[in-house]
Amino acid sequence: MQVEHCRRSGSPPPDDDWDDWTPDDDDAPDAAPERASEDAPVVWPVLGVAAIFAALDPIRFLVAALDLCPGAPGLLAGYGYSGKTLAAQSMGLAVAAGDRVWGAFAATQGRVLHIDFEQGKRLTRERYQRLALGMSVGPSDLGDRLALVSMPRIYLDGMSEDALAARLDGFDLAILDSLRAACPTIDENDSGVRRVLDLLTRASERTGCVVIVIHHARKPQRDSAGGAKMAIRGSGAIFDACGSVLVFEGDKGQATRVSHEKARVSGRLVEDFTLSISDAEIGSDPRAGVLVTASAAPSREDAADDARAARQRERTERIAGELRDLFRRAPEQGGADSIAVQLGRKAADVRAALTVMLDNGELTATGKSRDRRHRWVGRE
Numbered sequence: 512m513q514v515e516h517c518r519r520s521g522s523p524p525p526d527d528d529w530d531d532w533t534p535d536d537d538d539a540p541d542a543a544p545e546r547a548s549e550d551a552p553v554v555w556p557v558l559g560v561a562a563i564f565a566a567l568d569p570i571r572f573l574v575a576a577l578d579l580c581p582g583a584p585g586l587l588a589g590y591g592y593s594g595k596t597l598a599a600q601s602m603g604l605a606v607a608a609g610d611r612v613w614g615a616f617a618a619t620q621g622r623v624l625h626i627d628f629e630q631g632k633r634l635t636r637e638r639y640q641r642l643a644l645g646m647s648v649g650p651s652d653l654g655d656r657l658a659l660v661s662m663p664r665i666y667l668d669g670m671s672e673d674a675l676a677a678r679l680d681g682f683d684l685a686i687l688d689s690l691r692a693a694c695p696t697i698d699e700n701d702s703g704v705r706r707v708l709d710l711l712t713r714a715s716e717r718t719g720c721v722v723i724v725i726h727h728a729r730k731p732q733r734d735s736a737g738g739a740k741m742a743i744r745g746s747g748a749i750f751d752a753c754g755s756v757l758v759f760e761g762d763k764g765q766a767t768r769v770s771h772e773k774a775r776v777s778g779r780l781v782e783d784f785t786l787s788i789s790d791a792e793i794g795s796d797p798r799a800g801v802l803v804t805a806s807a808a809p810s811r812e813d814a815a816d817d818a819r820a821a822r823q824r825e826r827t828e829r830i831a832g833e834l835r836d837l838f839r840r841a842p843e844q845g846g847a848d849s850i851a852v853q854l855g856r857k858a859a860d861v862r863a864a865l866t867v868m869l870d871n872g873e874l875t876a877t878g879k880s881r882d883r884r885h886r887w888v889g890r891e
Contacts (some may be wrong), residue, residue, distance in 0.1 A: 573606065573684055573721045576616045576781050578755040578774035584687075584711045584722040586750070588743045589759025590730050594767045594788050594803070596630065598759070599686050599725055601642050601803040606684050607656035608648045613786060613805035621683025622656045624720075628692035632661035644800030645791035658682070667707050668694040672714055679720040687711075688725040690749070699745030708752035728758065739770040759786075768808050783808040823863075830856055830864040838874070838887035846883040 572580045579585050589595040598613065605612045609620035627635050636659070643649065667675070667687075679685055691699055694707050711722045726749065728742040739758040743750055750756060754775040761767030766785040774780050785808045791800030809817065833854055837844065844850055847862040854861065865885065868874045875886050 570776060571719065572619065573621065574602075574612055574616050574618045575777070577612070577757065577771065578777045578779070579721050579723070580754070580776055581715045581719045581721055582712060583752060583754030583775060584708055584715065584724045585755040585757070586724050586726055586743075586753040587757050587759065588726045588728040589761070589767070590728050590742075592763035593728075593759035593761045594786060595725055595759045596688055597638060597642075597788060597801070598767075598786055598803050599688065599723055600625065600635070600638050601646075602723070603657065603684060603686050604639060604642050604646060604648060604653075608646070608652045610646065610648070613803050615784070615805035619683070620656070622681065623658070623684045623686070624679070624682040625657075625659045625686045625688070626663070626693070627659065627661040627688050628663070628666075629688045629725075630661075632659070635659060635661055638801070641791075641799065641801040642803070644793050645802035646800075666693055666695060667710065668696045670710075672710055672717075675710060676714040676717045679714050679722070680718045682718070682720045685720050685722045686725070687722060690724050690726045699749065702746045702748040704746055705748040705752045708749065712752070724753070730760075740772040761786075769805075826860060827863045827867055830854070830860050831867055834861070834864055834868060835873070838885075842887040844885045846880070846885075850885075 570580050572578075577585070587595045587599055602612045602618075603623040603625055604610075606618050606621055607623045610618070612618045625635065630638075639657070639659075687693055690704075690707070694704070697704050697707060708724070711724070714720070715722050727744050729744055730742065739760060740750055740756065742758060742760070743756075750773065753773065755771070756773035758770045758772050759767050760770070766787045768783060768785055770783050771780045784805045787804050787806065789802050789804070790798045791802050793799035833856075834850070837850070837853065847865055848858050850865075851858040851861040865874065865876075869876060873888055875888055877884050877886075
């Protein structure tokens, strides 16, 4: 696949060791806005008519389908085990290698910086190594296009725009994991959390580096008003400040549903899709690699029906196990109603389990309705 390289800064890439940075007066955190005195000049980045109507440069999308481009950060929001961090790492590896993101979305190749405040160096490196094996990508395919800063002692709520821009300069994608961990002194429920996201916006516009922020979310409530975006934890200013927003919904061990809830620049939302995380066998190790792949998602109505059917199957199999124990103790039993009383279960649920066991040949039945008797045959 041919890819187009992002325009990069002519300056050398910054030192990856953030911990050597020492703040001075120029690097102090941006102060809260203050009313200017009458004698103090008011300096604003004012654009005049000529600048406003000057020809616009083409938008340099990194992943056009997901509306990821320099400017306001992208947001990956999801609760635990929804796979958001692994998906972000897979995206970063695909951008660095010039592959399609999650096997589905075309991306522009570029340099990637992962800023990890959550996982630690060992786990983050292990995941990149497993993802690389699953994607058949090696160090020679990446060159110098992947860098990791893990657990830096400098937090975003203590960094100026200049200091942040200096660290993003030379990169095309920065993955920030996570918003809360990177800003420990800021309450995510306070609208002031937007200051950090606006800081990322300004640094991104200066450097051309696209920023992806990983953020935690609540488990979406079924049929909740406002859609999946209402699951995003914290102030609504977080959603407002981001350019593209992807919400991850999924339980451990199941495919994750991803909803594209905002596309500020293009205005085009991609249809819901699912992300599947699967182990990739390499040699004799069945879990050597890992792969994140996207596919079309069923409608929410169909997904809800499938979930209800899965819960019913689980309940039926659980009751069938209880029935097997009962029949082993006493091989002949009455009808569903009398068995339900013994088990303390609903008669309808017991009837469904009995039907499965009759179909499997585990039981035989004689009589009808209240005179119905069931006899244990056993399992092959």
